[in-house]
Amino acid sequence: MDCINPFLVSVTNVFRTMAACELTRGEPFLAAEGQPTHDISGVIGLSGKAIGTVVVSLERQVALHVAHAMLGEMPPDLNGDVVDAIGELTNMIAGSAKSQLEQFAMSLSMPSVIMGRNHTIAFPGEVTPIAIPFDCQWGPICVQVGLCQKTA
Amino acid sequence: MDCINPFLVSVTNVFRTMAACELTRGEPFLAAEGQPTHDISGVIGLSGKAIGTVVVSLERQVALHVAHAMLGEMPPDLNGDVVDAIGELTNMIAGSAKSQLEQFAMSLSMPSVIMGRNHTIAFPGEVTPIAIPFDCQWGPICVQVGLCQKTA
Numbered sequence: 001m002d003c004i005n006p007f008l009v010s011v012t013n014v015f016r017t018m019a020a021c022e023l024t025r026g027e028p029f030l031a032a033e034g035q036p037t038h039d040i041s042g043v044i045g046l047s048g049k050a051i052g053t054v055v056v057s058l059e060r061q062v063a064l065h066v067a068h069a070m071l072g073e074m075p076p077d078l079n080g081d082v083v084d085a086i087g088e089l090t091n092m093i094a095g096s097a098k099s100q101l102e103q104f105a106m107s108l109s110m111p112s113v114i115m116g117r118n119h120t121i122a123f124p125g126e127v128t129p130i131a132i133p134f135d136c137q138w139g140p141i142c143v144q145v146g147l148c149q150k151t152a
Numbered sequence: 153m154d155c156i157n158p159f160l161v162s163v164t165n166v167f168r169t170m171a172a173c174e175l176t177r178g179e180p181f182l183a184a185e186g187q188p189t190h191d192i193s194g195v196i197g198l199s200g201k202a203i204g205t206v207v208v209s210l211e212r213q214v215a216l217h218v219a220h221a222m223l224g225e226m227p228p229d230l231n232g233d234v235v236d237a238i239g240e241l242t243n244m245i246a247g248s249a250k251s252q253l254e255q256f257a258m259s260l261s262m263p264s265v266i267m268g269r270n271h272t273i274a275f276p277g278e279v280t281p282i283a284i285p286f287d288c289q290w291g292p293i294c295v296q297v298g299l300c301q302k303t304a
Binding site: 043044045046047048051052053055080083084086087088107108109110111112113114115116117118119120121122123124125127146148 | 195196197198199200203205207232235236239240260261262263264265267268269270271272274275277300
């Protein structure tokens with residue numbers, strides 16, 4: 001759970017800085033396998049002395065407003081600009097958290113952005129990700145973090 | 153394109169070794185943004201002197217048969233066992249390709265597994281992933297590889 005705190009902080013900070021958006025945090029919970037997500041999810045991998053994945057999942061309206069704040073104009077739908085904005089947001093959240101987890105010497109992979117109603121994201125093996133629900137004036141956001149130390 | 157060859161080889165080898173499945177390869181193409189994928193996709197990040205993402209996307213029937221071959225029994229649906237099998241398969245494909253790309257000194261993140269009909273996976277920014285379609289006796293598979301060298 002110690003590893004989750006940096007993510008709590010970075011999510012709140014990145015939304016405030018990038019989208020002038022104040023988040024209210026809900027209770028973190030262990031995400032059941034194949035937890036349903038919102039309409040669009042940014043996914044990024046971390047690797048080093050620990051490996052992990054961070055998923056930032058947003059309702060359509062939240063994604064559009066975040067992209068609006070980051071790009072200066074409201075996108076008409078979940079287009080390439082929104083993909084870029086959500087990829088960048090995910091990258092910043094993971095990057096900021098990782099710098100607070102120096103003991104794992106992790107580096108970031110490239111973000112990818114998943115779309116599609118009712119998509120689910122599961123983590124294989126014994127890793128149970130922690131899901132952290134947030135709310136903002138535009139709707140809900142859920143951040144999932146799965147992290148495990150390398151055994152080798 | 154030099155970077156794609158190791159992935160072509162590793163996909164074919166991993167399916168042969170793990171699932172006794174011979175693949176026929178189609179023509180690689182530049183994946184348009186938000187390329188639709190098959191029913192279930194394994195996603196894994198790579199990071200080091202280059203960063204990247206590998207997506208292994210399978211039709212439901214292919215995923216079930218691959219899991220059958222890896223686990224010894226046919227799963228009734230796309231359950232946790234299939235998630236584990238596809239995560240492991242994605243991990244092996246990326247791991248085997250990365251060992252042939254030593255110049256980038258990359259390490260792997262944790263795989264995640266996306267499900268949901270009509271989900272799409274997009275890569276933000278200027279990265280255009282290369283998609284490689286494959287066919288096997290159970291149906292189609294598509295592997296997408298996005299890789300770029302770090303500028304720093």
